[in-house]
Amino acid sequence: MKTEAQPANPNGPLEHLEEWEDFLKTRYPEPASSQASPFQATDPGKKKEQFRNYEADARPSVREFYRLNHQSQTYDFVQAKKREYLSKSRRQMGIWEAMEFLNTLVDDSDPDTDLSQLEHLLQTAEQIRRDGHPRWFILTGLIHDLGKILCLYGEAQWAVVGDTFPVGCAYSDTIVFHQFFEANPDSRDARYQSRLGIYEEGCGLDKVHLSWGHDEYLYNVVKDHLPEEGLYMIRYHSFYPGHREGAYAFLTTEKDRRMFEWVRAFNPYDLYTKNHEKPDVKKLRPFYEELIREYFPTPLRW
Ligand SMILES: [Fe+2]
Numbered sequence: 001m002k003t004e005a006q007p008a009n010p011n012g013p014l015e016h017l018e019e020w021e022d023f024l025k026t027r028y029p030e031p032a033s034s035q036a037s038p039f040q041a042t043d044p045g046k047k048k049e050q051f052r053n054y055e056a057d058a059r060p061s062v063r064e065f066y067r068l069n070h071q072s073q074t075y076d077f078v079q080a081k082k083r084e085y086l087s088k089s090r091r092q093m094g095i096w097e098a099m100e101f102l103n104t105l106v107d108d109s110d111p112d113t114d115l116s117q118l119e120h121l122l123q124t125a126e127q128i129r130r131d132g133h134p135r136w137f138i139l140t141g142l143i144h145d146l147g148k149i150l151c152l153y154g155e156a157q158w159a160v161v162g163d164t165f166p167v168g169c170a171y172s173d174t175i176v177f178h179q180f181f182e183a184n185p186d187s188r189d190a191r192y193q194s195r196l197g198i199y200e201e202g203c204g205l206d207k208v209h210l211s212w213g214h215d216e217y218l219y220n221v222v223k224d225h226l227p228e229e230g231l232y233m234i235r236y237h238s239f240y241p242g243h244r245e246g247a248y249a250f251l252t253t254e255k256d257r258r259m260f261e262w263v264r265a266f267n268p269y270d271l272y273t274k275n276h277e278k279p280d281v282k283k284l285r286p287f288y289e290e291l292i293r294e295y296f297p298t299p300l301r302w
Contacts (some may be wrong), residue, residue: 009157011151011154011155011156011157011160012065012068012156012157012158013060013061013062013064013065013068013157014062014065014157015061017105017148017151017157017160017161019059019061019062019065020065020157020161020162020173021161021271023054023058023059023062023139024163024240024271025271026054026057026146027054027176027243028109028240028271030268030271031238037234054176055177056177063177064245065157065158065162066162066176066177066180067177067180067183068156068157068158069158069162069180070175070177070178070180070181070183070184070213071180071181071183071184072156072158072159072184073158073159073162073165073167073184073211074167074184074185074186074213075167075168075186075189075192075198077159077167077212078167078209078210078211078212079209081159081212082209084210084215085150085217085220086220088220088221088301088302089301090153090302091298091301091302092300092301092302093299093300093302094292094296094298094299094300095142095146095296095300096285096288096289096292097299098143098146098149098300098302099117099118099121099142099143099146100118101149101152101207102117102121102145102146102148102149102152103116103117103118103120104152105117105148105149105151105152115278117145117148117277118154119278119281120145120280121141121142121143121144121145121146122142122279122281122284122288123203123273123279124139124141124142124144124269124270124273125139125141125142126279127141127269127273127286128140128141128226128269129294133292135228135294136226136229136230136295137229137230137266138144138291139226139230139291139294139295140226140230140233140266141232141266141269141270142288142291143218143222143234144218144233144234144266144270145214145218146214146218146221147160147213147214147215147216147218147219147221148160148161148214149302150213150214150217159212160213161213161214161238161240162211162213162215162238163175163176163216163238163239163240164210164211164213164215164216164236164238164239164240164241165208165210165211165239165241166197166199166208166209166210166211166248166251167186167192167200167210168186168191168192168197168199168208168209169192169193169194169195169196169197169198169199170192170193170194170195171187171249172241172245172247172248174241174247175241175244175247175248178302181269195250196250196251199251200252201250201251202251202252202253203251203253204251204252204253204255204256205236205242205251205252205253205256205295208251213238213257214238215234215235215236215237215238215239216235217230218234219234219235221300221301221302222234222296222300225295225296225300226295229262230262232259232260232262232263233262233263233266236260236263237263237266237267237270239263242260243260243263243267244264244265244267251298280299
């Protein structure tokens with residue numbers, strides 16, 4: 001139990017990264033049937049009043065997390081992080097090793113479920129497996145959050161998790177806590193605040209810079225190894241303004257929009273598989289080691 005006297009998390013205001021995901025679950029509650037319309041985005045006509053309710057109900061730590069995220073994720077910050085991380089010169093490790101590394105994120109245990117990061121990943125993968133999806137889909141579920149090891153390199157929470165959004169163009173009003181963008185220097189830069197900003201109509205998401213976090217980092221680590229559908233799931237699973245709210249469609253190609261169906265198919269496994277039974281790591285490990293070997297025969301550069 002956390003008390004007032006305990007020091008705050010050095011990486012940010014959240015007690016643990018799942019606080020952000022818990023907020024997403026209140027904003028996007030599980031449909032009555034989890035099988036209901038996995039390919040449907042939420043009503044793009046959903047209006048600001050609803051966002052204001054989520055904002056009013058958010059914990060102070062979540063509010064502070066979004067404030068830091070929205071004020072600090074500038075176009076220049078994203079470019080700097082890409083220069084820093086995309087050379088992948090920090091470590092060489094296999095997927096299971098990376099899972100164990102992520103598991104050392106000790107201040108990140110979720111008191112609601114008491115599951116470790118590794119158990120969370122296995123839980124997501126096991127639910128996908130139970131639903132009879134292909135092996136690459138199961139593997140994608142297993143690895144999708146490994147980019148959170150950014151926290152172990154000392155990155156602030158707001159630079160690891162959070163709903164991602166394009167930088168370099170105007171902020172969609174579907175983004176929660178939109179008012180915090182006022183403190184972002186980009187909001188006073190005319191180049192970045194038109195509808196298209198630095199981008200061209202229909203240029204494709206691959207050319208669009210999203211706010212920096214665990215999605216883009218992991219995508220770059222695994223991009224040569226998984227089918228494109230899995231890569232979209234990894235790269236855009238936190239891009240809620242795009243895949244749930246339907247914002248920024250003018251930056252996408254027909255292929256992006258088609259691939260977003262896979263991102264939406266993945267989303268329920270990301271958000272709603274927690275709180276189920278604790279996976280038996282020892283028993284499951286041989287299956288997953290074999291699955292990892294199938295797609296990642298050699299260690300990866302991180
Ligand atoms: Fe994630």
